[in-house]
Amino acid sequence: MSFSPEQRREYRAIAHNLKPVITIGDKGLTENLTQELDRALSDHELIKVKIASTDREARQAIIAELCKTSGAQLVQSIGKMAVILRRARKPNPRLSNLIRHSS
Template sequence: MSLSPEQRRTYRGIAHNLKPVIIVGDKGLTEGLQGELDRALNDHELIKIKIASTDRDVRQEAIQALCESTGAELVQTIGKIAVILRRAKQPNPKLSNLSRHQQ
């Protein structure tokens, strides 16, 4: 699923006011973090992730690994924050950031 520039712009606008839901710390990509990320994507569809590493290359590798393992699409990265998207099969209108924004 490749996002068009218009879609990216729309999703960036929705994500602007969101707080990071997942924070990747010193332990990296643990099994618990993967489970929590999967749950967050199922609930919210569009989320922010904060990677605590100070090394840019390590952050990019972590973001890429998270996207590949969850099947999510990278929308944007700014510094230590990444915005990722994975559409839910049955979105919950009360939790989904996409559904709440459309109303």
């Protein structure tokens, strides 16, 4: 599923003030990082991820793998930051960035 321009704009606006929840270093996607990513997406639905790699193609490959393994969708990627979204079945109103920041 792809986002409409209005949805993408709304998600980018919500993510603008968020801090990165996950930072991917030189080791790439480890099992522990994948578990933490799954937990963060289940709790917050919309998160920012920082990729420490300096190579653009490597960052894009990491983002693609990140989305594939987590079942999330890429909202936006700028430089070393990526915003990804995975809807929760039962979102927690206290933790979900979509619910807390919707207008």
